[in-house]
Amino acid sequence: MSADVSRHVAIDLGASSGRVALGTVQAGKLTVEVLHRFPNGGVPVQGGLYWDVLGLWREVLHGLRLAAGHGPIDSVGVDSWAVDYALLDEHDQLIGGVHHYRDTRTDGVMEDLLTRMPREAVYDATGIQFLPFNTAYQLVAHERQAPGVLGRAAHLLMVPDLLHFWLSGRQVTEQTNASTTQLYDPRTGQWAGPVLDAFQVPAGLLPDIVPPGTDLGEVTSAITHETGLAGTRVVAPATHDTASAVAAVPARGEGWAYLSSGTWSLVGVETSHPVITPEALRHNLTNEAGVGSTTRLLKNIMGLWIIQECRRAWGNPEFAQLYANAELAPSGGPLIDPDDARFLPPGLDMPQRVQAYCEETGQATPQSPAEITRCILESLAVRTSEVLSALENVTRQTISTVHIVGGGSQVRFLNQLIADLSGRVVVAGPVEATLIGNLLVQAEACGQIPEGSLRDIVLTSEALDTFEPRSVPATRKPLIGQDQAARS
Template identity: 75%
Template sequence: MSAEALRHVAIDLGASGGRVALGTIQDGRLAVEVLHRFPNGGVLVRGGLYWDVLGLWREILHGLRLAAGHGPIHSVGVDSWAVDYALLDEHDLLLDGVHHYRDRRTDGVMEAVTARVGREVIYGATGIQFLPFNTAYQLVAHERQAPGILRRARRLLMVPDLLHFWLSGRQAGEVTNASTTQLYDPRRGEWAAPLLEALGIPAGLLPTVVPPGTVLGEVTPEVAHETGLAGTRVIAPATHDTASAVAAVPASGEGWAYLSSGTWSLVGVETPRPVLSPTALRYNLTNEAGVNGTTRLLKNVMGLWTMQECRRAWGNPDFATLYGDAERVLEGGPLIDPDDPRFLPPGLDMPQRIQAYCAETGQAIPQTPAEITRCVLESLAHRCAEVLDELEEVTGGRVLTLHVVGGGAQIGFLNGLLADISGRTVIAGPVEATLLGNLLVQAEASGSIPGGGLREVVRASEVLTHFVPQPGGHALRREAFRRIRVGQTVSS
């Protein structure tokens, strides 16, 4: 088989589902076929929220069996959401379940830790935004919940690192996911030892950090027997799904930003080095590792999560119908702050939470699913536009174009709002950016793509949609959004 025809398998795990996909590069283009899709979600056990990692492993093995039916597979790699981890004992067995980042065990932990250690100290050591579910606070909460568990554990592995270990037998921490923990020093390129000590986290718990594209070895004999993938390499892609998505942003030149649009909206720019300035801290921006030594300077915004929970509360109507009905709702309705903590936990009362927020801020209360959907999407567009302005201030650069990748790239109404409210051209696509980025890093590590040529392959492989900003009275609406963000009523 020629180098151009190598087959790679991407395992992409998201908060609501996973996929196993096959990718090949032919004539400078990437062809992708999704072989297996499966659901994912939190499992409630005795008041705790967990991930069913064993169920995910079963589905992954099934997907790999399907891949083996297509011929020799050169490599396989896993990406997933960030911050969540597994603890292994001295026998490399799971010491506890894998906790879900939306578990309420971290309530109040971030505030207690920052009061004791100091926000400036933590940010100066890690450059990571303060979110209550960061790995650092999860570990503190874990130790409070089960005293001594961190001393009993031999190794911590992030979710994709755990699956790579099960695939290859090698334990390693891929840097794009390691950098999200708020325990990693992005300037020194190593775990932040003084911070670990301050938090009571044993330094030996954490694995050796490796870059995207690292060959971890071949699949174990057990996996080969179960799947038929004898000789297949395990290559760590950018294991944080956002890092994989950003690697597949079809940008060129300068003056662009990205929005990885899905359950979360990750709004950011790519920089050559971390930015840990006081202004970056004030805006709570995060510095996460990217592909080929880059830094992803970005902000986590609560994305389509609120829509997903509203849809679930409404009996799972078709998303396209919801968005189409919302587009016919008149402008000038209520807005919410998508990042308000009340919207973080799951629950069928999400529509009621949105209505309560609107009432508290002196706005009209949205009643119908169409009105609530319009409120959510327009508010999300306002928040993303606000973050773009903050990124410009922090970096001193201009953002002229916003690349929207991921599932949200399919929502024309949202992307039109993003263009109009931000005043920037929006380029939507690819939808499957995470899969593409995962496969492309594997292909680059295998010699199928020249170094630095990932985005050129994406531009050659994908059809993109452009949204040009239209004039309108968005300045008044942005001011109304700013007022509710700072705790004022719209009418005050």
């Protein structure tokens, strides 16, 4: 390999699928080739919901074998969804399975714990949005479900950190994922001791926190034997997939926000420091760590998950046809609150849940798949617009452009709805922002690209689509219960 060419492997684990991709950096540009795709999803076991983490590991090893066939690989790094974790014993063996954040074991736990430590105090210590599946609440639920389990555990590793441990032999928690747990202090960059104490989470479980771009050493001899990779560095990228995606937002200057669009919609702005204020708490905004010592001030919205589950209930028609039919359905119809708790669990009754919400709120009931899909898409666009306005209020900055990245950036109808309903210019792409961010953080850590050049490389490597607002923003009633402090 010539000195001006480097190769890196990104392992990207999403809630519905995973990928192993090869990124080649040459002459200031990045090319990405997905080598292996594989399905992912929750596995129900005795009333619980789990991830098949060993099955994912098998697929990752297969992808790495394919990567090794392309010649020397400079580095490999893993990103995934947030909040979920594995417990290991003193021999570094898994204790039980890895629970899925949609497992109902956390029902009511958040409300109970906030009687131990007031909401305002928890937010001041962590700056994190109150969601029932945050790691803090999962751990308490785990202890209640299996008394003594936290005492028996020697280590806790977030999902991507677990895979980095299996690759390199080193146990750490990468900062962007640590910041999602509601156990992390964004001001100090360390674990939040008062929260650990209040929720009775043993501090000794939690490894050292490292920033994105940390070199964890070479792959182990066992990995070399299994995959053929030799001398490859294990580099922790921004292991929270949203953090990797935001790192690849092709933006310059000020006045922009991002929407990482997929199973979840994550709407936010990038700031130089955490914004932990009463107003941020009122809007239930989250402060998560980003690349380059930035903070991602954002809001989690339920996202395209609702359509994904409706599609499953309808026999898996093509997404393109669903969206095309929805565009032909009447506009200005009923709206749902995407963040209503009823839409969180999986289930083939998702279309009925949408209809029930509309009926309960005195709106017309969407009947056909096209009407239900349009209802969901318009609701997501309205909710996005609401969050953008909240971010403007909290930061006192004007947002004129919204960068949509991720798989949802391909939904042109949704992109246009967001432009129309928010009155802002929408720039869509790149679709593979998570992979790109992961790969370029690795490349920077390996010294293959200049520090701080990541977004410039994205701008020169990717084609983008622009959606202008077609009219003055339409007036739509606010979604039920928006931004209530108690909202999950």
